[in-house]
Amino acid sequence: MAEAHQAVAFSFQITHEGVHINYDTEILNIVWTSGVRSYRKRFTRSLNNIKNGVFPSSLEFLAAILVLVTACHFVFEIDPSFGFISFASSHFPITSIVKLFDLADSARSIIACFIYGICVWVAKAMVMKYTLRCLLIYKGWMYESHGSGPSLLSQIWVFFMKMLTIKKPLLYSYQGALPRLPLPSVSDTIDRYLMSIRALCENEEDYQRKTKLAHEFRDGVAKRLQKYLIFKSWWASNYVSDWWEEYVYLRSRSPLMINSNFYGIDTLFVVPTSSQTSRAANLVYSCLIFRRLIDRQELKPIMIQGLVPLCSWQYERLFNTTRIPGIETDKLVHYSDSQHIVVLCKNKYYKVNIYFKGRLLLPREIESILDKIVADESQALRGEEHLSVVTAVDRVSWSQTRERYFSRGINKTSLDAIEKSAFVLVLDDVDFEFDEKDPTKLDNYGQTLLHGSGYDRWYDKSFDLIVGRNGRAGFNAEHSWADAPIMAHLWEFILAYDFANLGYDENGRCRVGNGFQPPAATRLKWEFPEELCQTIDKYVIMAQELVVDVDLKLIMFQEYGKGFMKKNRVSPDAYIQMALQLAYFRDSGKFSLTYEASMTRLFREGRTETVRPVTIESAAWVQSMHDQTKTKEERIALLKHACNKHQVGYQNAMCGKGIDRHLFCLYVISKYLEIDSPFLKEVLSEPWKLSTSQTPHGQAGLLDLKKYPKHVSAGGGFGPVADDGYGVSYIIAGEDKIFFHISSKKSSNATDSLRFAKNIMRSLNDMRELLTVAS
Template identity: 50%
Template sequence: MAEAHQAVAFQFTVTPDGIDLQLCHEALRQIYLSGLHSWKKRFIRFKNGVMTGVYPGSPPGFMVVVVSYMSYNKYHKLDPSLGMFAKLNGKIYTSYSQKIVGGVLVGTGLWITIIFIMRNALKCLLSWHGWMYSRHGSVSLGTRLWMLLVKVFSGRKPMLYSFQNSLPRLPVPPVKDTCRRYLESARPLMDDEQFERMKGLAKDFEKNLGPRLQWYLKLKSWWASNYVSDWWEEYIYLRGRGPIMVNSNYYAMDFLYVFPTSIQAARAGNAIHAIMLYRRKLDRAQIKPIYLLANKVPLCSAQWERMFNTTRIPGLETDTIQHMNESKHIAVYHKGRFFKVWMFYDGRLLLPREIEQQMERILADKSEPMPGEEALAALTAGDRTPWAKARDAYFSRGKNKQSLDAIEKAAFFVTLDDTEQRFVEKNPIKSLDSFAKSLLHGKCYDRWFDKSFNLIVFKNGTMGLNAEHSWADAPIIGHLWEHVLSMDPFKLGYTEEGHCCGEPHPNLPGPQRLQWDIPAECQDVIQSSLTIARTLADDVDCHSFPFNDFGKGLIKKCRTSPDAFIQIALQLAHYRDKGKFCLTYEASMTRLFREGRTETVRSCTMETCTFVRSMIRDETVREERLKLLKEAAEKHQNMYRLAMTGKGIDRHLFCLYVVSKYLGEDSPFLKEVLSEPWRLSTSQTPLQQVELFDLVRHPEYVSSGGGFGPVADDGYGVSYIIVGENLINFHISSKHSSPETDSHRFGGNIRQAMLDILDLFQLDKKAIK
């Protein structure tokens, strides 16, 4: 095998004439180039660390400050060391070299002081969120002045992590305010008796246990970077003992209407190369920070740190996240076999055609899976504790450990799927539903669900992602996916035959087949996990559909927030679907703060319920419905603002509950609040890099977004992406086992609710388009 020859740098034999040494010059060359690549990467990381550490200062700024300081002192004939050396040496006059050293030291101190002032001034400025309450399209003079100051103190040419030290900490809201907002959100879901009881529990908590728990929480907020994120990661994700497949992992879809190539290996070649280019930009901190408000307000970038070379490692009681600083290979699965594929050769990243060449070799490999190998990844799809025990018992030594390390330490995981998935215009519902289910869980053993993300390339060239949730939230993986989809057809492209551009490499070593020795006992555990996973997967009812009757362009004509419009439509659809309201979760981000992740917007408000009831009652006039709709939309927008600015409800209550458990205190109020099921869980997938896609000239290049599994056994999971001006893609999930839910029925209710709400405005859609 070619890779075996390349692995040996030299050979020697002992003969009567002495030692016969034979050096393999190609192997030594590869070792030299690999080491050179590693040192370059270390230098870049060191340089970026320095640049980020001194931001908004910079080396040129340092030179300007030091030279200016020394020139000023020379012109005015002052001691640049401010008498420091004179005191040390006991002399009035210092030598020229001492003046230089003293000037540099004092100038450096002055430069550091300026950085400190700028950084803290920016932190104070970013702590003000009044700009969020400005009316759309109008900016007050105060906000304009604030934006100017933010720009002045933000420095020039920031890198991805430049603003991390300037972001404010997430504030801890007062217990009284959180309890009040909770009761307000719970009122539409309770009758008078239930609500009075809950008011009593909240009042008792607010008066007695709450202040004590709050004291510990404030102490943590002063000490830690973020008082929520580490506990959220640990207790919501890593301590869960159930399957992460469906329950936690989520997916992202390919283009909806465009199929760049039907050659599986070629699509994988371009996609893998684009992902590796993104990783290189990430390593070099060349990805631009994400902003709000006309590129003025930076968001936290901490979640990008673990995108690659990351795996969730199972444990008996809690999982851990393993992140490698560097990984030069990927792991690939095809028809029950695992392969290790190096991504570098000759000291450079493999080109798309070369990666396609590697994928072709895997597809052409006719070898059979080893005993237990085909369904091995089902361990990552089942319960966590059996997987942790099996990992410790059967994968902690020998060839099994080496092969498992190759997967867990890979940059990411690739599945060359042997099924075909894509959107079919003649059968849109069935084709998209099948596509969504395949990305969400596949066959339950052909994705490594523990990896930070899986790239899935289907037999007909369609592709998608499946991502693990604990390390980051969907917008982070969405940013990567936008990069890949924009690079694939536009910048990398394909030949007329559908292959990647370029030529195969004549001497490229082939993929390495991973070896396993899986005993019968372990195979029993694998089959047990597979049974659990299949039961879970078969129960998922997925429905994905493009809503193209209208989009955000027409909604904005109604002077209504598109997100509020959709959320209110979801409440109307749910009421028609089940005949009742339910506790509703909408994900919002808190990345305006350092290491922020998400907060909950409780979308089922009194105002929204009032509007929904008006739509159900035929006697309500249109003008009244419009008035109620405006009130509901404004309420929703205000709730969203509160969530984004650290004044949400659920993360604060969650952390108070964690503190109560550490103290051994029992709170009936917190216990009841946190046990309430989210029967409608919703999330918007943001389109972040709009400039990458020219949807005016090429409206067909739209992604279908992504989705996730249902949170409650008798509830719905709804994800949506607003694409361009005229399209909204919905992804709905529920469980077949629940007699209350039906994803297709709910999808029909969503479509009708959207149309009914738009009809209130009596707009001529065709004329506006």
């Protein structure tokens, strides 16, 4: 009955005794504070938009210019405007304004000074912004050898960059200055493509066939397709990102679980508390602090070498975002604000308001709400206990079920609560365990975060925050709205903020907060007709078939880390990619098309580009490791040459000189124009047998990782991208640890994650032995 009472905030009755007005002051206060908060956010965003629009200039500089111009005109009797102020003060539209308000001549001059000052300020801001954009177009600094030092041109570039970025930027300050992703020529892309497949071709005849196809495409329909793509690159902020999001992610009809979503793991060597609700409360509060930093644009933009900004566009959809299923394509829906989260506990769903009377709830207050949720002994309804499985099956099935059973009534209301939440918190009913002596526990940890039981994650939300029964945590993230570095930044921030700013008392309970008891959570209500229950039961079987087929292994390599790699003057990323190539060759006896993700966030709205690690140089080195006629010196030379080649390929991808995104966009245009291209069809149908990705760290900057080496996350992973291939994610966790997340499918006779893990460790040890002997 309390819920029914709260549903009526205001009512009135007219009787023979008069008008009776009834209202609930608490509800009206909530509505009032919510409105105030909303308008305060709008005002802050409007002010920030002005600051971002004129960056690297500032509003403070506007005030300085206005004071200077006015002082020159009135005090020193100097005309800094070359006659504009005198002309403007006596001509339209200033004269009309003066007549209307009957202002004195001095007031006319002040208005003219202000108009001139604003014009100077806007002109100066635009010059500074486009100068900064021109500086950011320059990418020569990426290719310079660190050993030889920067060139004179780079030194000049650094000087001007420092001059223009001396002011503290907001999160989106650099967006207007970032250059657009450059469109490479078809000839350059074809040349790079042919170089990338040379080592993959079975024989010379196969290579010549592909070369002929490529040249026919280049000299034929490619010219027409490229013209359309040039037009798009002129008017679109990024000629790739929108099509990549739509056709690679949103139009995919396969299940998100395993095939698309990815996960992240807690710090393994530091467990701050064993209390599930206490840890969850601190992490929820830390997430909301991160969201507030984004809303206020106080989060520092990520900078390379402290000078070059990365695009911050993807942060916008980190919270309050959900993926809505459709028959042909899904859509991403982002809500400007959300004042609640949804908690999934023991297969029941609860709506938790995270604000009370206009302020964010503190950890101890959130903790008390979660304690009551965990203590709730009521049983989940039939259908409710496996409800989230609808987001784990193929998108067409979920779309049809959503339209039929969740488009009206209380089911729609409850589904709206989930989809409009800031994020979903999952209080899992199992322990997340780690034991260096028992690697299977870490494997189970990763599997639980990747897919759980198949029906205890809401895969459509931008991310689920997952906390185990013993206080360890992780996340599961949907991929279409952004790439892994954004979630990695959030994850690193909340783990560091939990340790550095919040903490726990001697009983493992939340330390920050007071004795205030916030309103209890509201359990979401559902209706489950028998037909819907049977549909959900069918989906559970489908999800279980996907879950049991996943072969996921996590390994912690502790023999050495990036310190040894840098000592031998090789890029750590290139070094590990060579180890993966050697391991794959030993695993399968051949080379296969390999995908490595590279970010293109040096450009506006940039996402990723593909680096192709299999090169002529990498293949030559791998083969030399099995050629007894090669000396160690020759193998070392081949290894370093392959690493340098890979690093250049990675830099090219970051600078917009990749292969696959360009060809992908040409393919999309060919489909629009109904043009058949055998070359594009063959290129885009080639399977990626090995998909790799590095998990970034060190972005949050809250903890000195050298001082707290045990507070590094174990990274995260994803499912296999091919039925007979591997998915490998890794994180270089300090000087002496590397975590690998290896996934494949048990149904494939060609793959075995444990076997591949052993080959990776063997390859790393062989490479250390090779370089150690040399040194």
